[in-house]
Amino acid sequence: MRAKRDVTELASKAVIITLFTMMAIRMGADFLVTGRVTGLLLVVSEALVVILTVLRRSAAVVDRSGRARLLTTLSMIGPPLVRPATLQALAPETLTVLLSAAGLIFVVAGKLSLGRSFGLMPANRGIVSTGLYGFVRHPIYVGYLITHVAFVTANPLATNLGVLLIADAALLMRAVCEEQTLARDPTYREYLQKVRWRMVPGLF
Secondary structure, eight states: OHHHHHHHHHHHHHHHHHHHHHHHHHHHHHHHHHOOOHHHHHHHHHHHHHHHHHHOOOOSEEOOOHHHHHHHHHHHHTGGGOOOOSSOOSSOHHHHHHHHHHHHHHHHHHHHHHGGGOOSSSEESOOOOSGGGGTOSOHHHHHHHHHHHHHHHHSOOHHHHHHHHHHHHHHHHHHHHHHHHHTTSHHHHHHHHHOOOSSSTTTO
16 A cells, blocks of 8 residues: 555656646746746746655645545646747736736745645645744645736636636635645644634635
8 A cells, every 4th residue: 555655656746747847848938939927937836836745744644535636636737737828918017927926925935834844635744833824824825826817817828717717726625625634633723713714814
């Protein structure tokens, strides 16, 4: 069983790295032709996912249910499938770059707080309540959503919108799934009482 899990783990990392590399090549080529920065910021955001996935620590409790696997897969494969567009952007590049940068700040700050506790599958790799986690329970996901909105605004293809809508819907459901896993820990249940909002204080 352990050997099977190790093989699955290696395979998932290989797929993530492959998809990320393909996306990075597409966005890099687009930047060389157009000089647009928004796509590069998305690459930076996704690069952090790849790096921390490779370096993550072992989890005490992991949700390996079919639901968790499906939500994780859908939320992960969407961003690497997006493509730069030749259509006119829906907003000036300056605005989409600023929006992407804001999202990236959330992602970086959240991941600095998590450190090696970051992971893909819903799991307990240690309870973190410092930094942005003192305000919302899923600041990294907030950053993802912001960068995705910025990218679609800059690259308004129907396919980009479609894959990111599916990925982000799965991301929101994955947040709930993660909390159900973490809530087995009394420390996290205390955290839920202190930080009541998942992503947007006063709304959600």
